[in-house]
Amino acid sequence: MKRLLNEATAFREEMVEGYVAAYGRYVRRVPGASGIAAVGAPTAGRVGVVVGGGSGHYPAFYGLVGAGMASAGAIGDVFTSPSGEQAYRVAKEVDGGAGILFCFGNYAGDVLNFGMAETRLRAEGIDARTVLVTDDVLSAPPDEAERRRGIAGGFYVFKTAGASAARGDDLATVEALTRRANARVRTVGVAFAGCTIPGQDEPLFTVAPGMMEVGLGIHGEPGIRTQELLPAREIARLLVDALLADAPPDAGSRAAVLVNGLGGTKYEELFVLYRGVAPLLAAAGIEPYEPQIGEFVTALDMTGCSLSLLWLDDDLRTLHDATADTPAYTRIGPDAASAGSRPENIATTGAIGSGTASSAATAAPGDDGGAPGRAGERARAALAGALAAVAAAETELGRIDAAAGDGDHGLGMVRGFRAAVAGVDGFAGTARQSLVRGGTAFQDAAGGASGALVGGWLIALGGALPADDAAVDAAAWGAAVDAGLGAIRRLGGAEPGDKTMVDTLAPFGTALAEAAEGGGDAATAWAAALPAAERGMRATAEMVSKRGRASRLGERSRGHQDAGATSMLYVLRAFGEALAD
Numbered sequence: 377m378k379r380l381l382n383e384a385t386a387f388r389e390e391m392v393e394g395y396v397a398a399y400g401r402y403v404r405r406v407p408g409a410s411g412i413a414a415v416g417a418p419t420a421g422r423v424g425v426v427v428g429g430g431s432g433h434y435p436a437f438y439g440l441v442g443a444g445m446a447s448a449g450a451i452g453d454v455f456t457s458p459s460g461e462q463a464y465r466v467a468k469e470v471d472g473g474a475g476i477l478f479c480f481g482n483y484a485g486d487v488l489n490f491g492m493a494e495t496r497l498r499a500e501g502i503d504a505r506t507v508l509v510t511d512d513v514l515s516a517p518p519d520e521a522e523r524r525r526g527i528a529g530g531f532y533v534f535k536t537a538g539a540s541a542a543r544g545d546d547l548a549t550v551e552a553l554t555r556r557a558n559a560r561v562r563t564v565g566v567a568f569a570g571c572t573i574p575g576q577d578e579p580l581f582t583v584a585p586g587m588m589e590v591g592l593g594i595h596g597e598p599g600i601r602t603q604e605l606l607p608a609r610e611i612a613r614l615l616v617d618a619l620l621a622d623a624p625p626d627a628g629s630r631a632a633v634l635v636n637g638l639g640g641t642k643y644e645e646l647f648v649l650y651r652g653v654a655p656l657l658a659a660a661g662i663e664p665y666e667p668q669i670g671e672f673v674t675a676l677d678m679t680g681c682s683l684s685l686l687w688l689d690d691d692l693r694t695l696h697d698a699t700a701d702t703p704a705y706t707r708i709g710p711d712a713a714s715a716g717s718r719p720e721n722i723a724t725t726g727a728i729g730s731g732t733a734s735s736a737a738t739a740a741p742g743d744d745g746g747a748p749g750r751a752g753e754r755a756r757a758a759l760a761g762a763l764a765a766v767a768a769a770e771t772e773l774g775r776i777d778a779a780a781g782d783g784d785h786g787l788g789m790v791r792g793f794r795a796a797v798a799g800v801d802g803f804a805g806t807a808r809q810s811l812v813r814g815g816t817a818f819q820d821a822a823g824g825a826s827g828a829l830v831g832g833w834l835i836a837l838g839g840a841l842p843a844d845d846a847a848v849d850a851a852a853w854g855a856a857v858d859a860g861l862g863a864i865r866r867l868g869g870a871e872p873g874d875k876t877m878v879d880t881l882a883p884f885g886t887a888l889a890e891a892a893e894g895g896g897d898a899a900t901a902w903a904a905a906l907p908a909a910e911r912g913m914r915a916t917a918e919m920v921s922k923r924g925r926a927s928r929l930g931e932r933s934r935g936h937q938d939a940g941a942t943s944m945l946y947v948l949r950a951f952g953e954a955l956a957d
């Protein structure tokens with residue numbers, strides 16, 4: 377993977393271009409967005425099923441776009457959710473007038489960004505709903521099953537959604553069946569070696585010789601626990617036992633079985649594993665239904681595997697069996713004859729749905745007619761300073777994020793601030809307008825949890841400033857910082873102490889308010905508040921993560937400073953310098 381690369385920054389784009397060039401008989405690009413739509417989508421009166429997430433998981437997610445499966449996939453950078461704007465445009469492209477079902481793994485960045493897309497569609501009168509994939513049994517206990525993350529079992533959830541939509545079910549039915557599939561699928565996995573992001577030299581984590589990680593993540597997160605490496609038959613037992621211990625109520629005795637390779641594990645090894653799995657299922661009274669062995673959700677070149685069971689009922693079995701035809705998965709079902717005679721596809725210039733998507737992001741936000749002055753210049757200098765600061769720390773931020781997350785935090789912050797700076801290039805408006813513009817560009821470009829949160833923070837920060845630059849003083853910045861923190865907490869739901877960027881921002885906000893009361897100028901108050909932000913950041917090292925990817929690791933997240941709390945301190949420092957200028 378690392379060897380077939382031009383420039384690392386162009387990786388996603390070039391991969392999508394090559395993919396569409398090869399598979400144009402199934403898929404096409406969504407104009408003006410990083411997404412893939414099925415050639416036949418939208419179909420009038422059919423629900424649009426939109427899957428998505430970061431890239432690096434092929435055939436999830438865009439390999440499963442096509443007839444009888446997903447209508448479209450929204451694609452982010454490697455291991456990074458697409459932005460809300462991208463997800464919105466992709467969904468618009470496949471709106472056939474019967475609503476949109478979003479379906480993706482339960483990761484903070486995806487939840488935030490797809491959530492913003494869903495909100496926007498609804499505001500336009502398009503019924504949009506979401507089913508989160510939560511099949512990873514080891515990532516949270518049964519009484520917190522809704523917190524679990526989504527891994528290979530998502531294949532069955534997408535298949536159910538796609539088949540239900542393709543046969544013409546209405547949105548409520550598609551949603552209900554997709555939810556049922558998610559409620560009846562479970563996955564557990566192990567990893568033997570980490571994976572390496574294109575353009576980087578080191579894997580995101582390493583496994584000591586003779587050991588394995590149990591409870592793998594699919595973004596190069598380490599497992600939930602480390603233990604001694606076992607022979608294949610013992611791994612089969614470990615996986616089957618974990619799944620059976622967590623079987624859904626009224627499971628029944630028939631389950632579809634998926635053995636998934638993570639990207640760096642040979643099919644032959646997976647066959648050896650299945651040899652051990654089959655008799656254990658039989659002994660537990662489970663009839664394996666059409667087992668599938670291969671790669672369904674990968675994590676770049678990670679070595680490891682997972683086992684998924686979907687306990688079938690009659691409805692789920694019918695949908696499982698239905699015809700599907702995508703680049704990565706084809707099945708000819710009993711419905712094949714009728715699947716060929718679908719209603720007319722809608723031309724992309726047609727009246728319903730698509731065609732308008734790429735024009736959606738035109739008007740520059742935040743242009744409210746306020747009078748520009750020094751504060752506007754300072755705000756733009758603050759964005760430029762923040763870009764320089766996160767760029768200088770990109771590697772460090774990536775390394776901190778890799779300890780408990782997925783190693784992309786530095787990359788995401790640089791991408792975001794680069795877009796923010798480009799978004800105000802040549803712009804001479806107020807501080808308020810500049811931050812709203814910059815934040816909007818940040819959100820669109822960055823993706824991930826931090827894209828939505830930091831972009832939202834900038835927008836809220838700007839939105840709370842007075843319209844005229846002349847009125848921007850210490851108290852105004854204090855109120856803006858308050859509003860920024862409020863936006864992050866509303867979007868992400870984090871409390872102080874949850875080991876996030878909130879732990880830098882909350883003490884900073886309190887200290888800034890106190891300093892502003894003292895009556896100095898904005899720059900003095902800001903500088904006086906920075907030590908509190910730094911103390912907050914340092915305190916995250918001893919916290920256990922409760923939000924975002926790192927929260928799956930529980931105690932294993934302790935001992936490392938939080939990535940977002942760290943980058944936020946650098947951003948605040950850069951803002952302080954710009955204000956003092």
Ligand code: ADP
Nearest residue numbers: 485785824825826868870876877923924939940
């Ligand atoms: P991702 O988790 O999508 O890979 P990043 O790695 O860019 O995104 O950002 C991770 C950082 O985002 C974490 O270190 C944490 O500070 C912050 N974060 C994650 N979830 C939340 C949340 N719900 N609220 C506030 N901050 C969060």
Ligand code: MG
Nearest residue numbers: 781782784785
């Ligand atoms: Mg990350």
